Structures are given as C-alpha cells and as structure tokens.
Amino acid sequence: MNNTTENTALDTVIWDFNGTLLDDLELTIQTINQVLAENGVPPVDTHRHKSTFRFPVIDYYRDIGLRTSDEAFSTVSERYHELYMSRVSECSLYDGIPEVLAALEHRGTRQFVLSALNQTMLTSCIASLDLSDRFEAVYGLSDIMGRSKVVRGSELVRDFGIDPRRVLYIGDTNHDVEVASELGFTAVAVSWGHQHARNFDSRVKAVANHPSEILSCLS
Structure with missing residues (x-):
C-alpha cells in the first residue's frame, strides 16, 4: 500500500459500494x-x-x-x-472484503455505506449479499443520475452523530476522494475498482492494492 500519512483515532469506516466492495x-x-x-x-x-x-x-x-x-x-x-x-x-464481493468487514466488526469499528447508486437499488444489493447486519446504515442517492455523494454524506454524518475526523472513507474513484475532502474524512483509495490507481487525486492519503491493507489504516 502507498501511504502518505499516518491515520490515528479512526474508529468509523464509510465504504463506497460499486467497485470498492462489489466486484462489478x-x-x-x-x-x-x-x-x-x-x-x-x-x-x-x-x-x-x-x-x-x-x-x-x-x-x-x-x-x-x-x-x-x-x-x-x-x-x-x-x-x-x-x-x-x-x-x-x-456479482460478488471482492476477494478479501468479507474478511475485512468481519475483522472491523470484531474490532467494534462502526461501518456504513455511502454510494452513488439509487437508494432502493443499493438496499436491494446489500440485502441480496446478506450484508444488512454488517452496516449501521447504507446511504444511496434518490435518483439514477450518478451525481455527487457530498449531500448524502453530510446527511449520514448528521443522522448518526459521526465525527468526520474519526472517519476512514474508502472508495475507488476521485469522486470518493473529493467527498472525503469536502466532509473532512481521511480518504483511502482502492486500486481494484473502476479507476486506474495512477489517476487518483493527490488528496488521497493511501492507495490500497488488496483489501487486507485497509486494516493497517486503522491501527
């Protein structure tokens, strides 16, 4: 993993869905x-x-x-x-993701999903993968136009009393880095999704090349 900063006191993980958790x-x-x-x-x-x-x-x-x-x-x-x-x-979860989700749950880490997928579609996908109990909440968009996740992210923070300084946000595109920057999260990008790793925004704090590397970001 390419890491550009140390992460401390991070006890909440917000995941992107498509291309980050879901191998689609x-x-x-x-x-x-x-x-x-x-x-x-x-x-x-x-x-x-x-x-x-x-x-x-x-x-x-x-x-x-x-x-x-x-x-x-x-x-x-x-x-x-x-x-x-x-x-x-x-589609299924990427290899290694189920183990990371379980490990984070064992640690007591709060876990959420913030996705550009339509809310109804997202909820259906999460349920079909038997993941509903893994997350405190899953937040998608109200339509299918794939616009910004910033507003929904701010609603998630507000609704669950989340301290942005304690959030690790994990996604596979520059928009995820932008969301993290806008909301005050620490951003980790993953190289296995929908964007080439070499194209990530410089604001990303780390690039994970395998799901297991995510755990070290919280240690």
Missing part, C-alpha cells in the same frame, strides 16, 4: 457496451473505462460518445440501470 467491473463494462451498441457507439475496453470513468456520470457518458442532453441522458441512464440490475446478482 466486468458487469459494468458489459452493460455500458450494450448501451453503446444500442446507440450506435463503439464499445469501451477495460483500459478506456478505467481511464475515463468519473462522477458525475454524465461526464463519463459524454466522453465515451453518448448523447447527454437532459432527455438523452435520462433515457440511457434508465436503460443502463435496467440492464445492470437484471444481472447484478451475478
């Missing part, structure tokens, strides 16, 4: 390529996806060739999520 990279690429094909746009490979994926998702869609007017973006977002949710049950 292959499904995401297959799904977006089906949407691209339906719109007459060439497919993306893993390298291009991880080089261009970002939030808000509308910018990613624009970069890979989809139309992003209000109506067009709404249509492709609905189609993408229809296809994705029809197959998300094929």
